[in-house]
Amino acid sequence: MRRLPVYLLLDTSGSMSGEPIEAVKNGVQVMISSLRQNPQAIETAFLSVITFDSTARQIIPLTDLGSFQMTDLRATGTTSLGDALKVVSTCIDNEVGKTTAETKGDWKPLVFIMTDGIPTDDWQVGLREFQKRKTAYTVACAAGSGADTAVLKQITENVVSLDTADSQSIAKFFAWVTASIGVSSTKVEDAGKEVTGLNELPPPPSELNIVV
Amino acid sequence: MNDTKLYIQNLFAVKKIAIGQNRQQLFEDFIKKEDNEQIVKTIIEQQNYLMDKWELKNRVADIIAQQLTIPNATVGKLYKFKIDFEQLNLTDLIHVECFGLEEMGLAFNKNESIIEGIPNQNGELSFKLLFKIINEAEDSIPNEKIIPIVINADPKTLWKDIPSNRAAPFWKKDDIIASGKLGDKKIVVASKRGRSHENVGSFRDDDFSFKLIEEIGWSAIAVADGAGSYPLSREGSRLACIAVIDYFEKHLEKETLEDFEHKIFEQQKSNGEDLLNEIKVLSKQILYKAVLFSHQQIKNLAEQIEVSSPELFNNPKAKNALDYFHTTLIFTLFKKFDFGYVVMTFGVGDCPIAIVNKEQTETTLLNWLDVGEFGGGTRFVTQADIFHSQEHPMASRFNFKIMADFSYLFLMSDGIYDPKFVVEANLEKHERWLEFLKDLQGENEENVKVDFSYENKEIADQLSTWMDFWSPGNHDDRTLAIVF
Numbered sequence: 289m290r291r292l293p294v295y296l297l298l299d300t301s302g303s304m305s306g307e308p309i310e311a312v313k314n315g316v317q318v319m320i321s322s323l324r325q326n327p328q329a330i331e332t333a334f335l336s337v338i339t340f341d342s343t344a345r346q347i348i349p350l351t352d353l354g355s356f357q358m359t360d361l362r363a364t365g366t367t368s369l370g371d372a373l374k375v376v377s378t379c380i381d382n383e384v385g386k387t388t389a390e391t392k393g394d395w396k397p398l399v400f401i402m403t404d405g406i407p408t409d410d411w412q413v414g415l416r417e418f419q420k421r422k423t424a425y426t427v428a429c430a431a432g433s434g435a436d437t438a439v440l441k442q443i444t445e446n447v448v449s450l451d452t453a454d455s456q457s458i459a460k461f462f463a464w465v466t467a468s469i470g471v472s473s474t475k476v477e478d479a480g481k482e483v484t485g486l487n488e489l490p491p492p493p494s495e496l497n498i499v500v
Numbered sequence: 501m502n503d504t505k506l507y508i509q510n511l512f513a514v515k516k517i518a519i520g521q522n523r524q525q526l527f528e529d530f531i532k533k534e535d536n537e538q539i540v541k542t543i544i545e546q547q548n549y550l551m552d553k554w555e556l557k558n559r560v561a562d563i564i565a566q567q568l569t570i571p572n573a574t575v576g577k578l579y580k581f582k583i584d585f586e587q588l589n590l591t592d593l594i595h596v597e598c599f600g601l602e603e604m605g606l607a608f609n610k611n612e613s614i615i616e617g618i619p620n621q622n623g624e625l626s627f628k629l630l631f632k633i634i635n636e637a638e639d640s641i642p643n644e645k646i647i648p649i650v651i652n653a654d655p656k657t658l659w660k661d662i663p664s665n666r667a668a669p670f671w672k673k674d675d676i677i678a679s680g681k682l683g684d685k686k687i688v689v690a691s692k693r694g695r696s697h698e699n700v701g702s703f704r705d706d707d708f709s710f711k712l713i714e715e716i717g718w719s720a721i722a723v724a725d726g727a728g729s730y731p732l733s734r735e736g737s738r739l740a741c742i743a744v745i746d747y748f749e750k751h752l753e754k755e756t757l758e759d760f761e762h763k764i765f766e767q768q769k770s771n772g773e774d775l776l777n778e779i780k781v782l783s784k785q786i787l788y789k790a791v792l793f794s795h796q797q798i799k800n801l802a803e804q805i806e807v808s809s810p811e812l813f814n815n816p817k818a819k820n821a822l823d824y825f826h827t828t829l830i831f832t833l834f835k836k837f838d839f840g841y842v843v844m845t846f847g848v849g850d851c852p853i854a855i856v857n858k859e860q861t862e863t864t865l866l867n868w869l870d871v872g873e874f875g876g877g878t879r880f881v882t883q884a885d886i887f888h889s890q891e892h893p894m895a896s897r898f899n900f901k902i903m904a905d906f907s908y909l910f911l912m913s914d915g916i917y918d919p920k921f922v923v924e925a926n927l928e929k930h931e932r933w934l935e936f937l938k939d940l941q942g943e944n945e946e947n948v949k950v951d952f953s954y955e956n957k958e959i960a961d962q963l964s965t966w967m968d969f970w971s972p973g974n975h976d977d978r979t980l981a982i983v984f
Binding site: 289290321324325326327332353354356389391474 | 567569571572574624650652653655658659695696699922923924925971972973974975
């Protein structure tokens with residue numbers, strides 16, 4: 289069966305502590321509960337969580353929605369976005385099945401990045417690695433005014449921003465991620481096609497500003 | 501004795517009660533007094549008791565706070581999980597019981613610390629772990645730890661079955677079956693709306709048509725798969741199939757066909773290579789006209805509907821009216837002669853045609869599939885550029901075969917091929933086709949069987965039931981035509 293891999297890259301730097309990190313955790317939980325009710329998503333979508341602060345690590349490997357269990361998130365340290373891009377590149381290499389004449393590989397992964405700050409590491413090194421990997425689409429979300437959308441724009445053309453990193457805005461972002469994963473899994477199952485850009489995803493809620 | 505002295509000394513020191521040099525003897529006598537010794541002993545005992553009590557409380561609180569995650573369950577699926585108390589450093593637990601599992605269809609096996617059963621309800625639920633720890637009183641009230649458990653719904657029950665809108669333009673039946681005779685062969689076909697369409701109430705995009713054209717003795721079978729992302733493709737696929745049959749029945753020039761058949765007879769006698777090549781070219785020319793006719797029929801309809809119902813043409817992705825009807829098309833035309841069967845095929849798109857010889861020792865895939873680098877890279881009979889593509893020449897889409905006899909001829913949509921063959925390469929493997937046959941004959945999870953004996957009158961229903969097979973991730977429309 290062809291899986292639809294979804295990678296969530298979540299900023300867990302010190303500035304996220306308190307309300308934002310709780311909102312992110314809650315957002316992922318609500319997302320999982322909702323996707324579990326979608327017959328196409330529960331069959332195809334596989335989810336992985338990568339967090340980044342002073343370093344980046346994959347805290348949850350690519351897991352089917354049925355078995356997925358969210359772990360605790362703690363916010364501390366700096367913002368190693370570049371390291372996160374490196375980690376996700378390695379994970380894609382190791383986890384996403386490639387199509388050969390004999391086997392059907394997985395669908396191209398979806399990558400969602402959420403950050404509230406400016407990268408503190410040499411992020412362009414990570415970006416160069418990430419750019420060598422094929423994704424169906426990558427969406428980056430700048431949560432609050434501390435994030436630099438210009439940096440995110442270099443990672444992907446699909447950048448959205450939240451005016452403030454409060455629980456309501458973060459919840460809206462995850463609701464939209466949920467709908468996007470739902471649409472993508474329906475599309476691959478139904479039409480055998482991958483979603484390739486923001487314009488094929490459900491319209492973002494008003495709290496999300498599309499950065500052009 | 502020393503303990504008593506030390507205790508009182510410490511107590512006095514803490515309370516800042518000094519004992520002067522001149523009172524040392526008095527203090528010694530004070531310690532030695534029977535009742536004072538007893539008082540100290542009692543105090544120490546009471547203190548120890550307090551400390552132990554606190555330690556117990558503290559430990560219980562730790563246990564209640566400790567994260568204990570257990571794997572998610574699924575409704576209807578056997579669940580078994582051993583709580584490894586040792587690994588969790590919970591060896592001091594005694595009298596462990598679980599409360600609230602029964603309602604979910606689960607039970608706790610105390611002796612083996614195993615939660616097991618078949619869950620009967622889904623949701624983000626929880627149950628209580630009742631426990632005491634070592635040193636807690638026998639008659640104390642057990643402590644409670646809440647353990648969350650996620651029970652997933654049975655994915656099969658999440659699919660809705662919403663009927664398609666009968667009032668919509670070009671409505672077609674969700675499921676359709678047919679069977680009949682094609683000369684001395686029989687045919688059975690079923691075409692079913694996929695679960696992904698049922699889930700949202702959209703239409704079946706697949707279609708088929710077949711006919712033994714008595715006048716010429718040739719049988720034609722067509723299968724088409726309308727492109728899901730184009731709104732009127734359900735009519736494209738229907739018309740594509742009908743048009744092919746229509747062409748062979750009404751528009752094929754009799755002289756051309758007679759000449760063609762004559763040449764085949766000649767070639768059978770002479771075995772001439774050149775003549776065979778000439779026949780193959782003629783065969784392509786005959787089928788080509790049917791393909792063109794099919795394309796033209798859909799184009800005519802598209803242009804007509806664009807004028808009569810312009811409101812249907814509002815998809816920014818479509819470049820012209822014909823795009824709305826995008827469909828793949830495979831068909832075969834075959835006839836029995838005294839030397840055997842002549843089988844001719846055409847295919848555009850990702851639906852395979854294959855033939856199994858009489859002895860079932862060989863299977864031939866009769867067309868190549870239009871599969872792009874990524875999923876969805878198929879081509880359609882409704883695309884004008886397939887007729888003059890350099891990369892995929894039109895001529896390569898045809899096939900011509902003479903066989904003494906055959907046991908099965910299959911035409912199927914990708915809704916069958918994807919779950920059953922997975923990749924294109926497997927369609928070339930005879931053993932995969934034998935497996936597929938066995939699957940049809942009942943070697944499957946559900947033990948659903950299609951009986952291919954000529955007397956079987958239920959065959960179309962059987963095929964339809966077989967086609968309900970469950971395959972995660974594969975919920976497209978399914979169409980399968982079998983000549984046998």
